[in-house]
Amino acid sequence: MSNSSSDDEEVPLAVPLGAQDAQFAAQATAQAGSKQETVPAAADEAVQAPAAVVPITLITGYLGAGKTTLVNHVLTAKHGYRCAVLLNEIADSADIERALVKEPEGQDAAPLADWTELENGCICCSAKNDMVKALESLMQQRARFDYVLIETTGLANPGPVAAALWTDEQLESSVCLDCVVTVVDARNVERQLADLRPDGAVNEAQQQVAFADVVLLNKVDLASEEQLQRIEAAVHDMNAEAAVLRCQRCEIDLGRILNTGIYSAGMAAGQEASAHAGTGAAAAGAAAAAEPTAAGAAAAPDVGDAGGEQQPQCGDPQCSEAGPHHHEHHGFNGPGPHRSIDCSSSQHDSRVGTVTIRLPGRALLLPRLRHWLDMLLWDQGGEADGGAAAQGPSTILAANRADTGAAAAATAGVPEIFRIKGLLHVSGSSRKHVLQGVHEIYDVVEGPEWAAAEQRGSKLVFIGRRLPREALQKGLEACLEPL
């Protein structure tokens, strides 16, 4: 008697309330599970312990450098790694709506939205950003990936994306940032690195190198040994912490860029700042300025030792002076390829570089250091309402700053910090502490115990632009435990 077909038909016969309710109710309950509307509900999920974290490798670099080649290498070579590759056809930000996912089987890339329930992501006081949530959804749906590679086409500044992917461990995200890889083209990169931006804005090639944990120096067959050494020296100047791997067609051992543990709290032992095998750099010691090398180890060792007088070999191809000598660098440390015909301050001021500061023997007060890092990294000149003046900038930057704001920063020569790394001797602890910073996010975590024989001390490495070495040194010294 009940009309179970379309409602468009005639009105059915109403049934009495009351006695038959029980019968119909039972019938209705039995049918209740069978009529689903549109999207099926989330599948039954057993309560399970969180699975191993899938590491994310972020790949950046100029168009034509070989990123696509690297991606194809990852997808097709028989290397035993099951990678998901996210191709991000984006302009300036991690616009996940335009992200494509490519599977190991090598089918055509499909939109990430097809893989995941990417609805208008509700930020709504959620701890994870959209890209992280999308990746987690991806991991859930196709639980057969060991690694995720994100290729950022055209993303000049990988900093914010990298920082967003570096989730707090407490969030137990199924994915986490593991390695930033910059691919450079041996034939073109020198020109790209030297390209001077008009308004003092950062050179994107330099910025990409600044954020790299690993630099793939690709297309080595198209450059001379001399060029390659110059490039390696230039990269090392900009980012003394990055490992540089020479390659052709991006054919590298993928183990160098996958699951490196660089951002994981557990990987403290490997954080000795200059101990990257790939560069062949000499181990840093207190006075270990290298002899000018003819071949082999191309990367200059850490420069800028407090009080270090020796300058390593000048990498300037135009410079004909032999033996240690000094070029005016207007506050920027270390040699680097530059045209000696144009030793202008503007070029040097805007160049990305590395400042290394050592504090041997004495311990740091961690709360003080944290406070100093907060002030250093976070642009405290926020957007003020009603025309009220923004709060004063940090003491570190005060001397250099005319007014606040990013546009002003470009013209007024304000320091920019892209990466920070450090191994710290912390007051009150027998453990080493590891400092890691990407863009605006940083963390200090406990590492292994200091060995009895080890000389305790701190070493901090800053990678950025217009870094005020003296001010940084002074600021750090103020964080030391009083004698």
Next chain:
Amino acid sequence: MVQADSEGVEHLLCVTCQQPAKLQCPRCLELNLERDLAAFCSQDCFKASWAEHKKVHKPSATHGWHYCTRHGQGRSLNMPDFKWTGDLRPARIAPMRPIPSHIPKPDYYLTGVPVAEEESRQQKSVKLYSGKAVEGIRRACLVGRQVLDAAAAAVAPGVTTDEIDRVVHEATLAAGAYPSPYNYYSYPKSVCTSVNEVICHGIPDRRPLADGDIINVDVSVYLDGYNGDLNETFVVGQVDEASRNLIKVTYDCLHNAIAICKPGTPYRDIGDVISKHAKAHGMGVVRTYCGHGIGEFFHCAPNVPHYAKNKAKGVMRVGEVFTIEPMINQGSYRDKTWPDGWTSATEDGKRSAQFEHQLLITEDGCEVLTARLPTSPPLWWEVEQGSDGAEQPPPGAALAANGTAS
């Protein structure tokens, strides 16, 4: 239509003519839909209403009561399949309530997406408020407080969360404000009501509150361009000691965190304070949801995690406005989201409580913009203190609350 007779027994009334009903729509019965929308006195009345009535047989946001799906973008005739973590189940939700044209509305009222908020610079840097803007935010927070107090007064055994939504919706409109959750990313109601094992974002529905339940009511209002956001957890009737303890510990977590808020405090420290207190009482701190900047927009920078050892960016400065809203669980901190896409429940099915205030950082500390008023209905321990008039803390309380009416 429902009417109670002289003995308080409810009888159904005919949908068409409001006379006592004797019949019901067979399709509604088959689909197990709401009976009071299916009752008729005669076949003639049934036939007369058929064209309109049959709309409830299809899942719809505008006709009939249905289960919410897809973040509020969908409706289902039947409860979705799901491995529920506790005893609570979703019930059907009512059609979306109308909002009169004279109420100023945010951009997402029409589209469901807060575009201006998403694109704002305030997602990256924290706005500093002063002068007239602060006054505007204060007013919004005061309205929020008054609306929450009205909701608190309505909480009682037998009252449905849909009824709480009605109270909040009407009180908000009466104050000339817009209920901020309404259509925010398609959220279908004007308030979040989170019962027992639900951590947050519970959707008001047909389920009546039961004696022994705990319920969090989270109110947000948008008044003259500014948002106010606050929430409290209430007891329903007589509640067991473990739940009372949970509520008080959560309240204290929030107030311990407020106590450290002043210019120069890093936002990451909030989580350390909250986590320490919760841990000391063997409870878990929810990590998925955080406090947030608020003012011109509903959610913006800064992000304020409630868990320890986080990497939150920023140091408090005069003029910053944000919420702290710890969610504390009796058992595991882990959460699981229901098929409606909003409701977040504890993974182990144990209970969760929450308290939220909106704060403004001032020269000497902070101002609690959503502070309780002398007229605010008392929280469970305040009732007990009031009734015995004594100074000893009520049973199950962790610590005496520092300070009074906020």
